[in-house]
Amino acid sequence: MSSAAAASAASDPIAPFSTRVGWIGTGVMGRSMCGHLIRAGYTVTVFNRTVSKAQPLLDMGARLADSPRSLAALSDVVFSIVGYPSDVRSVLLDPSSGALASLRPGGVVVDMTTSDPSLAEEISAAASAIGCHAVDAPVSGGDGGARNATLAIFAGGDPATVRRLEPLLSVMGKVNYMGSPGKGQFAKLGNQITIASTMVGLVEGMVFANKAGLDIGSFVSAISTGSAGSKSLDSQGKRILQRDFEARFYVNHFVKDLGICLKESQRMGLALPGLALAQQLYLSLKAHGEGNLGIQALILALERLNNVKLENAGSSNLEFKECAA
Template identity: 35%
Template structure:
């Protein structure tokens, strides 16, 4: 039944492109839009119809989207696009925002769309470009259970969805994820640089830690990137920095003081000034700036 759903996909960027490609490969019909059209056109060979405007991705002669998926840069961008879409959104539609926004923004989007009879689900993702390409994203969804059940088969084409609560809960879960990711990346960088500075082989140290209590996906993937000094983006510094700001906002609204979060946020804000589009494992470079003369390995830096 769900394969008959018409999908408008807005935002064909680093993550949006492989996510949309998986839906096309699964047999869904997509009309896609991106601010820079050439990125959207790369999906034409897979069967996507390229729309010139966000509104045209949702409604044109002979076409009406049932589901709208947004994968955009930040909450303010989603808010702007949403205002443009209001005239073509109709009761019964479902809007899935897979961007990373603030919890409060997702709740505002939900309230706005409810007045038009449109269901809203915030469903941010984790897993990077590799996870998007492999259909193995962690998808954290917030919204009405009946709408979630309707789109679950669609989400399963992109990853492993979990309904974690009402509107905004998906974004809160994503922020919890990004807090763990951002903090752990910095801890792994410090551990590997400590091994280097103390005279151990950091490659061997990482291997020795695998399988013990320090094992993690971050040690596996980002630890390897640091050792190879490969900072071509999977998840970008600018995105991690934005997420850290949103985490601080959520903590403030919840009345929490999170000292480590504040420290990690400050480190990413510094890194944002020099390497905004690098992979967030480039936290190693910021750490090395604080330790002049000490460098992990002897390879050259691979940067975007």
């Protein structure tokens, strides 16, 4: 494709009848997010290392690719949402099997994994070198936000490219443009820092109330309508009361996110003691073999630390809401 043709392709409007979508990563969130695009009428090709996890999307009409490279050859826009930065590097940048090895000029890669800002910048530079575009667009809202298409999407990259992607991104949630390549990742890391410290405050308050002899259900319900109320309290409070530690967002992935936050904070010369404490508490869960539980399992770390277990949970009037990690 000539440079003129590439420029034309990059400015073509995105629409179901003309835009081919590739989707890499069909886990708990990716499967729901991709499903919205299929229901919106887009032609979608998917890749996942465990094919069975992609089966619901294949049943909806998606095609299956045997590698990110073969997927990109059939796509105009390639999305990825995988586990770790090393996975992002593999599926997008690997010279033999990665998506950028076959994406045609004018194509776009959109990485929605929470990852390193520097990796987002590297992907953007690699895409630009072959006449393509890259956007980092990590999300917040957990599996509930993915299912309900209410995710907060933090987008970094060329503003015109992000605007052009709006028909795709808006199918999954609300797009927030954060700035140049890597800035979407920085915004998501700030989001995770906020959640981490909020979770520490939540479980400490519950352990304190329990020790004071309060009915924990009544306590959580009471503070939810005051200044201590938060989405974390709404989404996690009732789960903790019910001892429901099923993962909507894995401890293992949160440890990864907070590790990136600490690394970036150190690079910027920032001291964030709340972040460091939260990371240590979540690492203790992982050390106890609880990495596949949800982030609400932080209460287990506080219970162990104080040799207590929440009692008198009672009944809470909290409305059950989805995780916003």
